[in-house]
Amino acid sequence: xxxxxxxxxxxxxxxxxxxxxxxxxxxxxxxxxxxxxxxxxxxxxxxxxxxxxxxxxxxxxxxxxxxxxxxxxxxxxxxxxxxxxxxxxxxxxxxxxxxxxxxxxxxxxxxxxxxxxxxxxxxxxxxxxxxxxxxxxxxxxxxxxxxxxxxxxxxxxxxxxxxxxxxxxxxxxxxxxxxxxxxxxxxxxxxxxxxxxxxxxxxxxxxxxxxxxxxxxxxxxxxxxxxxxxxxxxxxxxxxxxxxxxxxxxxxxxxxxxxxxxxxx
Numbered sequence: 539x540x541x542x543x544x545x546x547x548x549x550x551x552x553x554x555x556x557x558x559x560x561x562x563x564x565x566x567x568x569x570x571x572x573x574x575x576x577x578x579x580x581x582x583x584x585x586x587x588x589x590x591x592x593x594x595x596x597x598x599x600x601x602x603x604x605x606x607x608x609x610x611x612x613x614x615x616x617x618x619x620x621x622x623x624x625x626x627x628x629x630x631x632x633x634x635x636x637x638x639x640x641x642x643x644x645x646x647x648x649x650x651x652x653x654x655x656x657x658x659x660x661x662x663x664x665x666x667x668x669x670x671x672x673x674x675x676x677x678x679x680x681x682x683x684x685x686x687x688x689x690x691x692x693x694x695x696x697x698x699x700x701x702x703x704x705x706x707x708x709x710x711x712x713x714x715x716x717x718x719x720x721x722x723x724x725x726x727x728x729x730x731x732x733x734x735x736x737x738x739x740x741x742x743x744x745x746x747x748x749x750x751x752x753x754x755x756x757x758x759x760x761x762x763x764x765x766x767x768x769x770x771x772x773x774x775x776x777x778x779x780x781x782x783x784x785x786x787x788x789x790x791x792x793x794x795x796x797x798x799x800x801x802x803x
Contacts, residue, residue: 539605542630544623548614551575551605552627553597557589564594564633565791566624570642570666572707572717574604578641582779591788596636598627600647608716615723621650628658637791641665641778653732662740663787666748666774668766669756675727684718699750702775730760739763741790743783745772755798765795 541551553575565588569578575597579585588595599606600620609615624647628636638659640648645664652659686692686700687707695701707714742758744751746768755766767786769777777783789795 541605542627544626546619546622548601548609548623549607550601550623550627551599553580553585553595554631555585555589555595555597557592557594559592561592561594563592563637564596564631565637565639566627567595567597568600568624568638568640568644568647569597569603570644571720572603572703572710572712573642574710574712575599576604577710578644578778583784587784587788593637593791596627596631598624600644602716602720603712608713610715610719612719612722612724615720617646617650617723617725618654620647621654624648624651625655625658634658635660637661637663639663639665639787642667642774645671649728649733652736652738653729656737659738661791662736662738663790664740664742664757665778665783666744666751667757668742668744668748668752668754670750670752671728671757672730672760673752681718681722683721687714687718687721733760734762736761737763739765739790739793741765741767741787741795743767743769743777743786745769745774745777745780747771747773748777750774758798763797765790765798 539551540554541549543549567579579597585595602608635658638648645667652662682700686695686704692704695704740761742754744754754768758764758766769780769782772780
């Protein structure tokens with residue numbers, strides 16, 4: 539594990555794995571909520587898959603997760619700060635640009651990086667999301683995910699999705715107070731017009747049974763160079779390690795996907 543400090547003084551952990559003989563391509567991986575670089579990318583086979591392809595892999599533990607610093611104020615976890623962490627990592631590694639792959643929560647960070655610094659992103663991969671990302675976000679009076687992270691008795695969590703995230707956080711030994719602060723961060727609505735202007739190729743990929751994502755093609759058609767792929771038979775959690783997900787990602791990076799939206803929005 540390596541680490542670096544961001545401009546606002548937050549210490550973040552990352553892995554930097556170069557293939558044998560080196561490689562002229564780098565991909566930065568951004569995990570989902572309650573996950574980390576080891577669980578989200580190494581254990582699911584992505585590190586090895588990229589290494590076999592001769593691609594340098596940089597896996598970041600986003601702030602509040604894994605071996606990175608734990609902060610307890612929601613304002614520490616805004617999308618702009620998370621994106622700034624990735625840009626600072628690129629600077630730290632001396633990378634003018636790289637491919638960027640986010641999954642679930644990591645897609646929001648990846649999108650914000652692309653908006654803030656489009657020239658630093660050569661290819662953008664958004665996993666575990668779809669058309670529902672474009673729907674207006676509700677601001678309920680309470681925050682059920684934060685409550686799920688903070689409750690002492692997980693058996694009191696009635697909603698299965700919330701219970702699964704809490705169980706996953708406990709299994710990974712994550713700091714639940716930091717995670718609760720993370721999900722309470724206040725962010726502006728997603729800038730749809732900025733997405734329409736992104737210059738890089740974009741892949742949106744999600745499991746067929748991922749009810750929280752929606753149709754990947756509904757999101758992909760927003761981008762000037764977007765591609766949407768659905769992984770048959772998979773839900774949100776089973777899609778990320780699946781061989782079909784890897785095949786789709788590598789086809790995209792190899793540039794062999796045709797434009798499915800000649801009359802895109």
